[in-house]
Amino acid sequence: MSIAATQKRGFGSFLWDYLTTVDHKKIAHLYLFGGGFFFLLGGLEAMFIRIQLIKPENDFLSAGLYNEMITMHGTTMIFLAAMPLLLGLMNAVMPLQIGARDVAFPFLNSLGFWLFMFGGILLNCSWFLGGAPDAGWTSYAPLSIQSPGHGVDFYVLGLQISGAGTLIGGINFLVTVVTMRAPGMTYMRMPLFTWATFITSVLILFAFPALTVGLFLLMFDRMFGSAFFDVALGGNSIIWQHLFWIFGHPEVYILILPAFGLFSDIFSTFSRKRLFGYTAMVFATMLIAFLGFMVWAHHMFTVGLGPVANSIFAIATMAIAVPTGIKIFNWLATMWGGSIEINSAMLWSLGFIPTFTIGGMTGVMLGSSVADYQYHDTYFVVAHFHYVIVGGTVFGILAGLHYWWPKMFGRILNEMMGKISFWIFFIGFHLTFFVQHFLGLMGMPRRYWVFLEDQGLDMGNLVSTIGAFFMAVGVIVFLINIIYTAVKGEKPGDDPWGGRTLEWATASPPVYYNFKQLPLVRGLDPLWIEKTEGKGKMTPAEPVGDIHMPNSSILPFMMGLGFFIAGIGFIFQVDHSAWLIAVYAGMATAIGSMLIRSLKDDHGYHIHKEELEREAD
Amino acid sequence: MKGWMGKFKSLFLLTSLAIILAGCGRENLTALVPKGYGAESSMNLIILSTIVMTFVLVIVIIVYVIALIRFRRKKGQENFIPKQVEGNKTLETVWTVIPIILVLILAVPTVAATFDLADDTNASEHINIDITGNQYWWHFDYANEEIQTSQDIYIPTGEKVYLNMLSSDVIHSFWVPSISGKMDVNPENVNTMYIEAYEEGVYWGKCAEFCGPSHSLMDFKVIAVSPEEYEQWVGDMQSVDPEAEPQDAVAQDGKAAFEENSCMGCHAIGSSPAAVGPNLTNFGDRSKIAGFLDPTKENLVDWLMDPEAIKPGNKMTGNYPDLSEEEANSIAEYLLQLQPSEITPESAGN
Ligand SMILES: [Cu+2]
Ligand SMILES: [Cu+2]
Numbered sequence: 001m002s003i004a005a006t007q008k009r010g011f012g013s014f015l016w017d018y019l020t021t022v023d024h025k026k027i028a029h030l031y032l033f034g035g036g037f038f039f040l041l042g043g044l045e046a047m048f049i050r051i052q053l054i055k056p057e058n059d060f061l062s063a064g065l066y067n068e069m070i071t072m073h074g075t076t077m078i079f080l081a082a083m084p085l086l087l088g089l090m091n092a093v094m095p096l097q098i099g100a101r102d103v104a105f106p107f108l109n110s111l112g113f114w115l116f117m118f119g120g121i122l123l124n125c126s127w128f129l130g131g132a133p134d135a136g137w138t139s140y141a142p143l144s145i146q147s148p149g150h151g152v153d154f155y156v157l158g159l160q161i162s163g164a165g166t167l168i169g170g171i172n173f174l175v176t177v178v179t180m181r182a183p184g185m186t187y188m189r190m191p192l193f194t195w196a197t198f199i200t201s202v203l204i205l206f207a208f209p210a211l212t213v214g215l216f217l218l219m220f221d222r223m224f225g226s227a228f229f230d231v232a233l234g235g236n237s238i239i240w241q242h243l244f245w246i247f248g249h250p251e252v253y254i255l256i257l258p259a260f261g262l263f264s265d266i267f268s269t270f271s272r273k274r275l276f277g278y279t280a281m282v283f284a285t286m287l288i289a290f291l292g293f294m295v296w297a298h299h300m301f302t303v304g305l306g307p308v309a310n311s312i313f314a315i316a317t318m319a320i321a322v323p324t325g326i327k328i329f330n331w332l333a334t335m336w337g338g339s340i341e342i343n344s345a346m347l348w349s350l351g352f353i354p355t356f357t358i359g360g361m362t363g364v365m366l367g368s369s370v371a372d373y374q375y376h377d378t379y380f381v382v383a384h385f386h387y388v389i390v391g392g393t394v395f396g397i398l399a400g401l402h403y404w405w406p407k408m409f410g411r412i413l414n415e416m417m418g419k420i421s422f423w424i425f426f427i428g429f430h431l432t433f434f435v436q437h438f439l440g441l442m443g444m445p446r447r448y449w450v451f452l453e454d455q456g457l458d459m460g461n462l463v464s465t466i467g468a469f470f471m472a473v474g475v476i477v478f479l480i481n482i483i484y485t486a487v488k489g490e491k492p493g494d495d496p497w498g499g500r501t502l503e504w505a506t507a508s509p510p511v512y513y514n515f516k517q518l519p520l521v522r523g524l525d526p527l528w529i530e531k532t533e534g535k536g537k538m539t540p541a542e543p544v545g546d547i548h549m550p551n552s553s554i555l556p557f558m559m560g561l562g563f564f565i566a567g568i569g570f571i572f573q574v575d576h577s578a579w580l581i582a583v584y585a586g587m588a589t590a591i592g593s594m595l596i597r598s599l600k601d602d603h604g605y606h607i608h609k610e611e612l613e614r615e616a617d
Numbered sequence: 618m619k620g621w622m623g624k625f626k627s628l629f630l631l632t633s634l635a636i637i638l639a640g641c642g643r644e645n646l647t648a649l650v651p652k653g654y655g656a657e658s659s660m661n662l663i664i665l666s667t668i669v670m671t672f673v674l675v676i677v678i679i680v681y682v683i684a685l686i687r688f689r690r691k692k693g694q695e696n697f698i699p700k701q702v703e704g705n706k707t708l709e710t711v712w713t714v715i716p717i718i719l720v721l722i723l724a725v726p727t728v729a730a731t732f733d734l735a736d737d738t739n740a741s742e743h744i745n746i747d748i749t750g751n752q753y754w755w756h757f758d759y760a761n762e763e764i765q766t767s768q769d770i771y772i773p774t775g776e777k778v779y780l781n782m783l784s785s786d787v788i789h790s791f792w793v794p795s796i797s798g799k800m801d802v803n804p805e806n807v808n809t810m811y812i813e814a815y816e817e818g819v820y821w822g823k824c825a826e827f828c829g830p831s832h833s834l835m836d837f838k839v840i841a842v843s844p845e846e847y848e849q850w851v852g853d854m855q856s857v858d859p860e861a862e863p864q865d866a867v868a869q870d871g872k873a874a875f876e877e878n879s880c881m882g883c884h885a886i887g888s889s890p891a892a893v894g895p896n897l898t899n900f901g902d903r904s905k906i907a908g909f910l911d912p913t914k915e916n917l918v919d920w921l922m923d924p925e926a927i928k929p930g931n932k933m934t935g936n937y938p939d940l941s942e943e944e945a946n947s948i949a950e951y952l953l954q955l956q957p958s959e960i961t962p963e964s965a966g967n
Contacts, residue, residue: 063830063929136827142804143787143828231804237788238803271688272697277704302790302801302825304808307735311728318720318727322713328677329712335684338699342689350685357677361670368723370730371662373655373798374648377790377825441649441663442642443794445825448833452909455821456643532698 020552022106023512024091027113028408031088032401034117038080041124043475045073050432050468053461056453066449067134068151072124074137075155078251079162080120082393086258087112087169089400090197092408094173096503097194099182099521101514104175106550107597112169114560119162122567126154136447138244141229141237145221150571156219157567161560163208163215170204173197182502183541184521188282191501191525192275195282196261199289200254206293207250214243223574238303245296253292255389257285259396260327263349266403267331268525269497270346271338277330278524284323284330291320301372310369317367324360328353344418345497348399351426352391359387362437377447380440386433398422398478406496410508411489414481421477428470435460500528505538513547516540516612547607555593562590646821648794653820654777654813655797658730665726669719734798737809740779746770748782749892750789750802752828753835753931754908756892764854765888767895769903769962770822771840773847777811790826793839799825814841817965819904830930836908840965853958857898859887863954871951874944879937886955894933901956907931917949918942 018026048069052061061069095103103109126132133155135144144152177198181190190198218240220226227233229240268275275281297305297313331353342350362384366372375381406412439460444451451457495504505527506514517540523529530538566586572579642649651657690697747758748770757770772778782791782802792799793812800810814820824835842850863869875881883894903912907928910916920927922945925934940948 063833067830140788140827146787146829236805238805271699273699274701274703276702277709280704280709302799304801304803304806307732310731310735314727314731315720315724318724321720322716325673325716326709326713329680330709332677332680332684333702333705333708335688336680337702338688339690339694339697340685340688353681354674354678357674361674364670364720364723365663365666368662368666368727370727370734370798371659371666373734373800374659374663374794376799377827438642438649441647441794443646443648443821443823445792445823445833447827449830450833452836454643455646 017552019557020110020554022102022110022550022552022556024095024103024106024109025408025510025512027109028088028092030113030117031084031091034113034120035081035084035088038076038120039082039085040475042073042076042081043472045069045076047468047472049073050465052449053451054465055462056455056458057450061449063449064131064134067136067447068127068132070447071133071136071139071151071155072127075123075133075159076120077389078137078255079159079166080116080123082255082389082397083166084116084120085397086200086255086393087116087166089262089397089404090173090193090200090258093400093404093503094194094197095176095180096407096506096510096514097191097501098177098180098185099502099515099519099526100176100180101518101547102550103172104179105172107553107556108168108172110553111556111559112165112172114556115165115168115563116162117165118560118564119158119160119165119567122161122564123154123158125568126151126158129154138248139218139240140244141218141221141240142231144218144240145229150574152218153222153571153574156215156222157570160212160215160219161563161567163211164563165560166204167208167212170201170208174201174205177201182515182518182521185502185526186521188279189521189524189526191261192264192278192281192285193258193261195285196257196259196264199285200257203250203254203257203289203292207247207254210243211247214240214247217243219570223570238300241300241303242296245299246293248299249296250289250292252385252388253289255393256396257289259352259392259400260285262396262400262403263331263352264334265501266345266349266399267334269403269500270341270343270349271335272341272498273334273338274525274528275330276333276336277326280326281330284326287323288320291316291323295320295367298367298369298372301369302376314367314369314372318364321360321364321367328357328360343402344413344415344422345399345402347419347422348395348402351422352395352399355387355391355395355426355429359384359391362387375440377445378440379436379444379446382446383433383436383440386429386436390429390433398425403497404503405485406492407503407506407508407510409486410491411485412492412496413485414489417477417481417484421474421481423474424477425471425474428467428472428474431467431470432464433467435463439464495527500525502526502538511615513549513607516547517542517544544609544612546609547612548604549607550604551602553597553602555597558593559590562586562588562593565589643821645795645818648798650795652815652818653793653796654815655734655810656795657815658734659798662723662727662730666723669723673716673719734810737779737811740809740811743811744772744776744778746772746778746780748780748791748802750782750784750786750791750824750828751892751932752786753824753831753928754895755791755822755835755837756896758890758892759851762851762855763888764851765885765890765892765896766854766898767892768905768908769838769840769899771842771847771850771960772812772814773844774814774817774841776844777813779809779811782808782810787828788826789824789828789835791822792825793820793822795820796839796841801826812839814839817841817843819962819965831928834907834909834928836905838904838962840904840962842960842965846960846964850958850960853960854898855888857887857957859885859889859898863951865950867947868951868954871947871949874940874948875951878940878944878948880948883933883936897952897955899955899957901953902958902961904962912953914946914949914953917953918945921945921948 131149131151133151135147217228227235229235229237295317298317494508519538520541566583569579569582651660749756756767784802784804789802790799796814797812820839822837884897885891886897
């Protein structure tokens with residue numbers, strides 16, 4: 001395994017290797033590690049929340065700390081766990097699936113990661129520097145403006161920096177798919193996961209700027225005395241809600257579409273059958289993405305936008321059920337008539353179907369505006385979005401990890417433990433969240449630090465907390481599985497699942513240049529075609545030749561570090577102008593690194609033909 | 618339409634009643650037992666959408682289970698390669714068109730109800746109450762009747778009551794699940810909604826929009842009484858004499874202490890519209906103290922001695938002189954005697 005090999009070279013050079021890498025596969029490792037770390041952190045916060053709510057009027061957490069917990073749980077899970085983990089999988093797999101040697105902009109890829117990582121660290125520094133943000137992950141003005149201390153400032157700058165990273169990552173993937181496909185890999189031959197990556201990147205490109213703008217306005221209101229959201233001075237706080245949800249609704253599709261993509265690949269592989277209705281699946285994905293921009297105000301039915309707006313947004317929201325339904329039925333039809341193999345990766349995918357269908361079902365119910373007057377801001381909504389985000393995205397990430405682990409690390413995750421962790425987590429999940437639908441309707445609003453005695457909410461909350469502990473155990477079993485696999489895992493070879501797509505035509509883990517010769521793609525599921533109709537392996541599309549590779553660079557790390565330092569400076573310069581030094585020093589580091597990058601020519605290097613031929617022996 | 622909806626509704630109500638009897642959900646709090654116009658409208662749509670979506674869910678689950686049982690790879694099939702199907706036009710059309718129809722079935726009544734609940738053309742012919750949401754309490758101003766009150770809002774049953782809501786600080790949301798769905802209380806614009814309670818009762822209200830540390834304690838009550846009782850309440854409230862001296866000595870001391878300790882700066886007694894803190898005109902009739910504590914003297918003394926321990930982040934803490942136990946006690950005595958009306962939460966069957 002590569003990690004073991006590098007460890008012999010010493011930890012220092014291993015670390016340096018990862019700090020400077022521009023290889024999409026190693027950046028994937030970084031994303032998975034970073035996202036995984038924040039996932040555990042967010043999970044810990046979730047446990048604190050559930051312990052607080054184990055019984056009525058509990059005093060395990062104070063009101064202030066509880067509000068910090070819910071804010072950080074939501075922010076961490078969405079921005080610092082789910083999205084980076086998906087970006088990690090995309091990085092690991094998408095270039096392989098299109099038969100590319102790397103992404104279009106390897107340097108930007110690394111920059112995207114480091115911005116995310118430093119943004120995430122900055123946000124979490126708030127715990128030690130005077131208190132975390134406490135205005136909810138949605139940070140509605142005026143509450144977020146009024147919030148004392150620096151918590152919300154950390155939210156603003158942490159998200160601004162990590163958001164920039166995500167935006168850069170999105171643009172990079174977009175260009176990669178457009179320009180780097182192997183010969184013969186037309187758009188309509190791309191695997192669904194690649195399609196999902198592509199469309200998700202479009203969503204990122206159009207959705208994140210709205211968040212960026214919102215965060216800037218909030219930053220100026222909090223730090224520099226502007227009054228965009230200050231009603232007393234003529235501002236308007238509803239604008240924040242619009243900006244946030246114009247970003248926020250597409251964001252949920254940014255989270256779910258990649259999962260849809262990888263489930264499509266997994267269902268097809270483990271049913272040994274071509275994806276049913278490929279074209280419909282592609283267009284359904286596009287339609288979901290498009291409609292995703294038309295429905296943001298369904299988060300605002302109770303704001304008082306009036307019946308016309310509420311009706312339009314209600315109908316648009318319900319309409320999304322149609323393409324989503326198409327997808328569900330196409331997956332079922334893919335399995336129908338297939339030869340279904342049930343292993344851990346497939347279990348997570350199979351668990352997804354009923355779970356996500358329930359989440360989609362409550363989604364349509366929420367879309368009915370007048371019904372939403374009851375659901376809105378209650379535990380019904382909490383239940384709904386955990387059904388789609390955990391049942392869709394987290395199940396998806398876990399399915400993807402089990403599926404691609406052998407490709408990424410050369411070792412296969414233990415099946416036994418995989419199944420155990422699935423069942424514990426799956427049962428725990430439904431225990432935790434199913435009752436919450438009823439808690440909401442029985443009169444429990446969300447973000448309640450305590451619920452009162454004698455309101456009929458005790459039982460449901462207790463069940464929910466018990467479920468949360470099951471989920472925690474499921475995650476722990478998965479962690480043990482990772483460690484066990486790293487030490488003792490089997491090495492299953494390059495193509496353990498009978499893969500259909502190009503990533504399974506590379507070595508496990510792939511060599512750093514991925515393909516010695518770019519493959520010639522003859523149709524959808526190119527490897528499957530060669531297995532059933534051809535020679536069993538990909539035909540090269542080019543003779544062995546020199547391969548151009550990018551150089552590693554520490555500059556992306558330095559830029560991230562620079563923005564981190566400047567971020568700290570911005571936050572504390574409000575208290576004392578001496579902190580402006582940090583702003584200047586940080587910006588100097590970041591901009592200096594950009595200057596170096598712009599002015600110094602870096603042409604990369606070539607792996608020569610002879611070397612490649614030698615390596616083959 | 619109404620016919621089968623009605624049947625399903627009674628079925629659904631019966632089931633939810635069963636759930637409630639089983640100990641889940643508290644009457645006059647839960648949205649599952651609607652007792653007002655808005656809540657009923659929402660409930661109709663909740664039931665309709667649940668039925669429609671359960672239908673879809675059941676189909677998905679059936680296909681899913683059959684597929685898993687029939688097509689799971691069995692022993693001896695290790696090398697079996699199934700037929701590679703590209704798709705099927707008819708099937709794909711079916712599962713596109715049917716969801717469209719289902720969505721339409723849901724969309725039409727949704728739009729109708731949305732416009733119905735937003736209708737405020739006849740607002741001026743009904744009772745209008747101006748509501749102010751504050752961190753973490755509610756103020757009610759019956760502008761036409763010239764009555765000010767807080768925390769407990771009195772309405773007559775069987776009548777539309779229009780609520781014009783504005784926030785004095787951050788966004789709140791006015792929610793009385795058993796009577797009506799919620800509406801946000803924004804700082805920049807007045808939102809109007811109407812409520813109508815079918816039966817007498819004391820209904821729990823909650824703030825549903827995250828508004829700070831004591832968001833979860835920003836409860837209030839809607840006290841629905843018969844129209845006659847309501848009239849009487851209005852009359853009683855209008856004829857309150859805020860200067861009236863209490864009968865016993867302790868309460869008289871309390872009144873003096875109330876005046877000396879700058880309580881008046883924030884709390885009005887009588888119909889003064891000043892409202893930095895809750896109006897206390899009928900405090901002795903309140904169903905709860907500070908929205909959620911039982912109205913006992915001990916609780917009130919606790920509140921006066923240390924409100925922060927009860928409602929973190931509230932705007933009373935630290936803004937009045939420290940009270941001695943004795944002062945707090947006499948003030949409590951005085952405040953609990955402020956009972957200007959015969960009509961109390963008990964009249965609503967509390
Ligand atoms: Cu949305
Ligand atoms: Cu609130």
